[in-house]
Amino acid sequence: MKPVKVGLLGLGTVGTGVIRIVEGHQEDLSSQVGSPIVIEKVAVRSMDKVRNIAIDSSKLTDNPLDVIRDPEIDVIVEVMGGIDGTKEYILEALERGKHIVTANKDLMALHGSEILAKAQEKQCDVFYEASVAGGIPIIRTLIEGFSSDRIMKIMGIVNGTTNFILTKMSQEGASYEDVLKEAQELGYAESDPTSDVEGLDAARKMAILGTLGFRTNVELSDVSVSGISSVSKEDILYAKQLGYEMKLLGIADRQDEQFSISVQPTMVKKSHPIASVNGVFNAVYVYGEAVGETMFYGAGAGEMPTATSVVADLVAVVKNLKLGVNGLKAIVPYKVKKLKSDEEISYKNFLLLHVEDKAGVLARITQVFAEYDVSLESVVQSPNEHTDAEIMIVTHDASQANMNKVLQHFESLDVIRRIKSVYRVEG
Ligand SMILES: NC(=O)C1=CN([C@@H]2O[C@H](COP(=O)(O)OP(=O)(O)OC[C@H]3O[C@@H](n4cnc5c(N)ncnc54)[C@H](OP(=O)(O)O)[C@@H]3O)[C@@H](O)[C@H]2O)C=CC1
Ligand SMILES: N[C@@H](CC=O)C(=O)O
Numbered sequence: 418m419k420p421v422k423v424g425l426l427g428l429g430t431v432g433t434g435v436i437r438i439v440e441g442h443q444e445d446l447s448s449q450v451g452s453p454i455v456i457e458k459v460a461v462r463s464m465d466k467v468r469n470i471a472i473d474s475s476k477l478t479d480n481p482l483d484v485i486r487d488p489e490i491d492v493i494v495e496v497m498g499g500i501d502g503t504k505e506y507i508l509e510a511l512e513r514g515k516h517i518v519t520a521n522k523d524l525m526a527l528h529g530s531e532i533l534a535k536a537q538e539k540q541c542d543v544f545y546e547a548s549v550a551g552g553i554p555i556i557r558t559l560i561e562g563f564s565s566d567r568i569m570k571i572m573g574i575v576n577g578t579t580n581f582i583l584t585k586m587s588q589e590g591a592s593y594e595d596v597l598k599e600a601q602e603l604g605y606a607e608s609d610p611t612s613d614v615e616g617l618d619a620a621r622k623m624a625i626l627g628t629l630g631f632r633t634n635v636e637l638s639d640v641s642v643s644g645i646s647s648v649s650k651e652d653i654l655y656a657k658q659l660g661y662e663m664k665l666l667g668i669a670d671r672q673d674e675q676f677s678i679s680v681q682p683t684m685v686k687k688s689h690p691i692a693s694v695n696g697v698f699n700a701v702y703v704y705g706e707a708v709g710e711t712m713f714y715g716a717g718a719g720e721m722p723t724a725t726s727v728v729a730d731l732v733a734v735v736k737n738l739k740l741g742v743n744g745l746k747a748i749v750p751y752k753v754k755k756l757k758s759d760e761e762i763s764y765k766n767f768l769l770l771h772v773e774d775k776a777g778v779l780a781r782i783t784q785v786f787a788e789y790d791v792s793l794e795s796v797v798q799s800p801n802e803h804t805d806a807e808i809m810i811v812t813h814d815a816s817q818a819n820m821n822k823v824l825q826h827f828e829s830l831d832v833i834r835r836i837k838s839v840y841r842v843e844g
C-alpha cells in the first residue's frame with residue numbers, strides 16, 4: 418500500500434498534537450483509509466527551537482515552499498496560522514493540486530470563499546473542522562448532519578480562552594490578567610491574545626458558522642463584536658445574583674431570510690444548557706426549523722482536542738482520494754445576504770446604573786424607557802455605601818434602535834451618575 422504523504426506547516430501546539438495522533442493512532446488510521454499516513458515534511462519558523470516532540474531533523478524546513486512544492490506530498494496540513502503569507506501558500510498548494518486541511522479561522526473567515534473557489538476549480542478538498550470550536554465536529558454537523566434542515570439560530574461559546582477566563586473569574590474570583598496568562602501557557606490563546614479577549618477570534622468563527630448555517634456569504638464585517646476586557650468581577654457577581662452566568666456568546670439569528678450576527682459578553686439564564694459550559698469547553702447550540710434544539714459540547718482549544726479535528730479532516734481527504742471524489746463537497750453559499758437593521762434586531766438587556774439616591778429617581782428612569790417603548794422585566798435597587806444607589810434593570814425584548822435611544826437619553830439625564838454596564842441577556 419503506497420503511503421499518503423502529508424506536509425505539515427507549523428509544529429506548535431496543534432502541529433505537535435497532529436504528529437502525536439498520526440503516529441499514535443497509525444494502525445487505526447491506516448486501516449480506515451487503506452494505506453499508511455506519513456508526515457513527510459514539516460515547516461517551522463525556527464529550526465533551532467527545542468521541541469516537546471521527537472522529530473527527525475531531516476524532515477524540518479524553515480521554508481513552507483519546500484513543503485508545498487514537494488511533488489511527493491499529496492495533502493498540506495496548515496497549522497501555522499497567519500493570514501497574508503499563509504493564504505498565498507494555500508493558494509499555491511491548491512494550484513499544484515494538493516488538498517488542504519487547516520485550523521486557521523482567521524484565514525477562512527476572511528478569504529474562505531476565494532480559497533474554496535480555487536479548491537473547486539482544482540478539484541481539491543479544503544477541510545477546516547478545527548477552525549471552529551476545536552474538537553467539536555460542528556462544521557461537519559452543519560454541512561452534513563443538518564443538510565436537510567433550515568437553520569434559524571446558532572448560539573455558541575466558541576472561544577476557549579475567554580470562557581476559561583470568565584469561568585475562573587466567576588468561580589474562583591481570579592484576576593483577569595492571571596487567568597489570561599494561564600490560558601496562554603496552556604496553549605489556548607492565539608499568538609496575539611487580543612483577538613481572543615476582544616472577541617475577534619469568536620467573530621471569525623461565527624462568520625464561518627453563519628455562512629454554513631444560513632448558506633449566505635457572511636463576512637467578518639457583518640458580525641458586530643465586543644469582547645470581555647471590560648467585564649468586571651462585579652458584573653459577574655451581579656449577573657449571578659439575578660440568576661445568570663456571564664458568557665462571551667456568538668449569536669447568529671435568522672428570521673425569514675434576514676439575519677443578524679454578533680459576539681458579545683452576554684448574561685445567560687442559568688437554566689439554559691449553554692450557561693453551564695465552563696473552562697476551556699465550547700458549546701454550539703443550533704436551532705433548526707425541523708430538528709428543533711440541539712447542542713454540541715467539547716474542548717474548544719488545546720493540543721489534542723484541536724488535533725483530533727485536524728486528523729479527522731485528514732482521514733476524510735484520504736478517503737476521498739481513494740474514492741476519487743475530492744473537491745466535491747465545498748459548500749457554496751447561494752443566498753442573497755440580507756442583514757437585519759437596528760430596528761429589526763431585538764433582545765433583552767441588562768443595565769447597571771449608578772444613580773442619585775433620592776426620591777423620584779426611579780420614576781424618571783422608567784419614564785425614559787416608556788418614551789422609547791422599552792418595557793421592563795425587573796428593576797432592583799440597592800443602596801450602597803456612597804451617596805449613589807445602584808439600579809439593576811432587565812428589559813423585555815427591545816429593538817437595538819430603541820435601546821440606543823434610551824442609552825443616549827441616559828447620558829444627559831441628571832439623576833444618572835454613570836451607566837456602569839449594559840449586557841445582552843439570553844434565556
Ligand atoms: N491552539 C489552539 O488551541 C487552536 C489553534 N487553532 C489555530 O491553529 C493554528 C496554529 O495554532 P497553534 O498551534 O496554537 O500556534 P503556535 O504558535 O503554537 O504554532 C505555530 C507554528 O507555526 C510555525 N510558524 C509560524 N509562522 C511560520 C512561518 N512563516 N513559516 C514556517 N513556520 C511558521 C511556528 O514555528 P516555530 O515553532 O518555529 O515558532 C509554530 O511551529 C492557528 O491558525 C490557530 O488559530 C485552532 C484551534 C485551536
Ligand atoms: N484561541 C482559540 C483557540 C481555538 O480556536 C480559543 O481560545 O478558542
Ligand code: NA
Pocket residue numbers: 546547548549550551552553554555556726
Ligand atoms: Na470543530
